[in-house]
Amino acid sequence: MEPALLSPAAFKFFHIPTALFALLIPLVGTGVFVFIMKRRLAPLLKAAPDNRFNRPLARLWRVLKIWLAQWRQPRYRMAGVIHIFIFAGFLVLSIRSTTLVFLGFWPGFTIPGFGGALGHAYNIFKDYAATWVLIACVIAAVRRGIFKPERYAVPKHYGKDHTGEAVFVLALISTLMISESLFEATLAAAQIQELQPAEFVAPGTLAWMFRNMLVDTPIVQLQSMHITAYFIHDLTFFFFLCFLPLGKHFHVITSIFNVYFMRLARGNIKPVKYGVSEAQLDDLESFGVKKFEDFTWKHMLDFYSCADCGRCSDNCPANAVKRPLSPRFISIKGRDYAFANYPLSGADVVKAEDYQLIGDIYSEDEIWSCTTCGACEQECPLGIEYIDKIVDLRRGMVDEGNVPQSLQKPLRALEKRGNPWGKMEKKRGDWVKEIADDVPVKRFEKGESAEVLYFVDSISSFDDRMQSIAQATARILAKAGIDFGILGKLEKDSGNEVRRFGEEMLFQDLKSQNTEAILEAGIKKIVTADPHAFNALRKDYDNLPPVEHISQVICKQIKAGRLSLTGTNGDGKVYTYHDPCYLGRHNQLYDDPRRVLDAIPGLTRVEMLRSGDRSFCCGGGGLMLFYEPEEEQRMGVLRVEMAARAGANVIVTACPFCLVNMEDAIKVAGLEGKMEAVDLCELVASHLAD
Amino acid sequence: MEILVCVKRVPDTSENEIELNSAGNDIDRDDLVYSVNEWDNYAVEEALQIVDKVGGSVTVVSVGDEETEEVLRREMAMGAEKGLLLSDDAFEEADGRGIATALKAAVDKGNYDLILTGAQADDGAGQVGGMLAAMLDVPFASLVNTIEVDGDKLKVGREIEGGNQEMHEVSLPCVLSIQTGINEPRYVGIRGIRKVASVEIPTMGAGDLGLDVPAAKVKRLDYFLPDMGEGAEMLEGSTEEIIDKLVELLKAKGGLK
Numbered sequence: 001m002e003p004a005l006l007s008p009a010a011f012k013f014f015h016i017p018t019a020l021f022a023l024l025i026p027l028v029g030t031g032v033f034v035f036i037m038k039r040r041l042a043p044l045l046k047a048a049p050d051n052r053f054n055r056p057l058a059r060l061w062r063v064l065k066i067w068l069a070q071w072r073q074p075r076y077r078m079a080g081v082i083h084i085f086i087f088a089g090f091l092v093l094s095i096r097s098t099t100l101v102f103l104g105f106w107p108g109f110t111i112p113g114f115g116g117a118l119g120h121a122y123n124i125f126k127d128y129a130a131t132w133v134l135i136a137c138v139i140a141a142v143r144r145g146i147f148k149p150e151r152y153a154v155p156k157h158y159g160k161d162h163t164g165e166a167v168f169v170l171a172l173i174s175t176l177m178i179s180e181s182l183f184e185a186t187l188a189a190a191q192i193q194e195l196q197p198a199e200f201v202a203p204g205t206l207a208w209m210f211r212n213m214l215v216d217t218p219i220v221q222l223q224s225m226h227i228t229a230y231f232i233h234d235l236t237f238f239f240f241l242c243f244l245p246l247g248k249h250f251h252v253i254t255s256i257f258n259v260y261f262m263r264l265a266r267g268n269i270k271p272v273k274y275g276v277s278e279a280q281l282d283d284l285e286s287f288g289v290k291k292f293e294d295f296t297w298k299h300m301l302d303f304y305s306c307a308d309c310g311r312c313s314d315n316c317p318a319n320a321v322k323r324p325l326s327p328r329f330i331s332i333k334g335r336d337y338a339f340a341n342y343p344l345s346g347a348d349v350v351k352a353e354d355y356q357l358i359g360d361i362y363s364e365d366e367i368w369s370c371t372t373c374g375a376c377e378q379e380c381p382l383g384i385e386y387i388d389k390i391v392d393l394r395r396g397m398v399d400e401g402n403v404p405q406s407l408q409k410p411l412r413a414l415e416k417r418g419n420p421w422g423k424m425e426k427k428r429g430d431w432v433k434e435i436a437d438d439v440p441v442k443r444f445e446k447g448e449s450a451e452v453l454y455f456v457d458s459i460s461s462f463d464d465r466m467q468s469i470a471q472a473t474a475r476i477l478a479k480a481g482i483d484f485g486i487l488g489k490l491e492k493d494s495g496n497e498v499r500r501f502g503e504e505m506l507f508q509d510l511k512s513q514n515t516e517a518i519l520e521a522g523i524k525k526i527v528t529a530d531p532h533a534f535n536a537l538r539k540d541y542d543n544l545p546p547v548e549h550i551s552q553v554i555c556k557q558i559k560a561g562r563l564s565l566t567g568t569n570g571d572g573k574v575y576t577y578h579d580p581c582y583l584g585r586h587n588q589l590y591d592d593p594r595r596v597l598d599a600i601p602g603l604t605r606v607e608m609l610r611s612g613d614r615s616f617c618c619g620g621g622g623l624m625l626f627y628e629p630e631e632e633q634r635m636g637v638l639r640v641e642m643a644a645r646a647g648a649n650v651i652v653t654a655c656p657f658c659l660v661n662m663e664d665a666i667k668v669a670g671l672e673g674k675m676e677a678v679d680l681c682e683l684v685a686s687h688l689a690d
Numbered sequence: 691m692e693i694l695v696c697v698k699r700v701p702d703t704s705e706n707e708i709e710l711n712s713a714g715n716d717i718d719r720d721d722l723v724y725s726v727n728e729w730d731n732y733a734v735e736e737a738l739q740i741v742d743k744v745g746g747s748v749t750v751v752s753v754g755d756e757e758t759e760e761v762l763r764r765e766m767a768m769g770a771e772k773g774l775l776l777s778d779d780a781f782e783e784a785d786g787r788g789i790a791t792a793l794k795a796a797v798d799k800g801n802y803d804l805i806l807t808g809a810q811a812d813d814g815a816g817q818v819g820g821m822l823a824a825m826l827d828v829p830f831a832s833l834v835n836t837i838e839v840d841g842d843k844l845k846v847g848r849e850i851e852g853g854n855q856e857m858h859e860v861s862l863p864c865v866l867s868i869q870t871g872i873n874e875p876r877y878v879g880i881r882g883i884r885k886v887a888s889v890e891i892p893t894m895g896a897g898d899l900g901l902d903v904p905a906a907k908v909k910r911l912d913y914f915l916p917d918m919g920e921g922a923e924m925l926e927g928s929t930e931e932i933i934d935k936l937v938e939l940l941k942a943k944g945g946l947k
Contacts, residue, residue: 398877398879403877
């Protein structure tokens, strides 16, 4: 039986077999694509090493969850759902598209296994896929082109708007869907006219609609439409393939790799250089990222993978208060740099000596503006990371002596006195004096011994206001009958921010002093009420006894019946819990502090809109307290306003830095008397039952 | 341009709680931390920036004991090429004139176009720079907050009381005392200091300099924290009350009519 229409593999165009074009287009397309990809790989081959080949199972799980199941997409409901439809459609249609390419020169080609029933079932499924992709593209285009959600806007100093590229790509995808459906519909329509057994076209699909429209179209026209649709699809397909690595749609190719290689641990910081131990740091010629090629290959892959979705910046507290930082543009500027300096044609551009990554691409203030809160990384649906890049850039600046004056003093004081205020070491334990009568606190510095070390850290040791957190913590530990002590003058700053502000050698110094003092104390467990110390001791130190945050301790002690709390006696207050970044996002402790609050009988607790892993940074801790950023308002003020909107009048936090920032923000926002901030320990200590 | 910067090791006032010793004639130095005198950091940074522009090298010199080497290293970590320590028991009791005499001898041993000092030291009297210039018989400008090299001359700006600025032309060689704020000194971390840890710093005593250090003509007699004066009055009460009291006071003293 003659086929109803000639396939592109059999058709002749002015005596030239179209199979020739069908063979040439993929050959040329693939060739160009391979060439482009080779150029795109060039900077990665010159990049710093990165250790991303460990733990394959954990990485595979990320690929299944974050890439295949698009786990983070629905955090933005509308955009996420549209993306899931387009992504799923792409996966489904990749089989069809591959088949089509071969069909052009290989009559009757089917992918092995797709010949029989599976092939028919697949055909129905892919017809629906093509349809939903087209619908999703139309919705997406309307959304991007007409409604223009704010987070896609490009501030003037970052260059021109990206809407054009987005809509162009949506048009390309739509062209693929329409031409594929038309290719199938023309054949089906012809088969009906020729009274041949027609391929089943799923009702309600795009192909089905086209077929119904075309049933009466003359065969000759159907034939030319059939061939035209094929070649539009073929050309668009290979054009799209080669267009992907030229812009933000590179993520279509890189995302699976980027997710496989994404950060597995939380709260940690990459070593100065992978493969160089801490003992060998002194031998390194240079620290951190000073030129583009100092980034690791994964960080460059991050630049390539950014889809410009704006979720990072939408969650970035620095961006929210108009500091000169928008994480999205850290990626986009990095990508633009790579594209410009490793061009498709011509040699790699070697920049002149005076060319500076800091100054010409990124600004100093941009890099110092980050509080390392981690909101951007939590949100990125592609596993792009920012904190390590920021820290590496800071390491580079510190190594060049390029440190803001506001940070130089606290850094010098940390070097000399082990705390950023330059207070005397011998006064580190002075906060115990006030409570000495009713709360015994052992001092390891005086040769006493105990089971548990309470690591106080600098702010709770020295700041007049925050000493109350240390006192409350001691009170709770004593009440629970825990045998604990403090290091006093032997304790130095944990260095969480020292490391994150790029002063690695100073951090190493603090770390070794603390490690020695802790091991010397012969304790079995460390407890701290400062999430920054908690994070540093857990993530940046090695070989220490287990570390617990006080909220975990309180929670356990309440459960075990060793602590009981008195009620609020109808104080009429509404409490809300603010998740500190270094307790929540970086250490996944969301529930224990809330359980502790709920253990206070009669306490009314509400959640802010941004809570848990979407908590909003208070303004940053450690050295960030000293930095003087350019900003329009304080992060803390925004946070306090969020609490007010949630209907709360008490913000409970579990971090001394959060408390500093909240209390300041309450004053700045003019909410004194209407809003108060309290630390979890202070609250618990005031509710300890006898 | 060959630049010599004179630096001093001082108790770091921002990182210490200064208390008097039991004898009451000096501060208690047991728990003190020391650092480079703040003004000197600016002077070294300025010297480095000049050398960056016109070439040459920077040498840092200090009069002190072996612990002073630490501050010389810090300044060398900033980028100063050479260090020179002037150390001798004879310098220990020296007053400003004695220090200037030692520095002059060191300057004579070298070949410097420009000598910079800090405008003053945290624990000093702001006199060494001027004395050194006089002993060397070269021009001197104090409280300099801008320097522009113009051939064998310098254009320097000085800060004048009341926020005014004064510009001068000074011929080289000369001595300038540098005011803070002239630049933003670069940061030096532990890593930078370790990099210059093994650089030799020559030490010269009075003998090496061919010096007879003059006996101090100025001696410290006493050292104390002044009593709180009675000039200040804290107004207390609510904001409204404070405003009322303030207006009343201003009227009473003739500030408001």
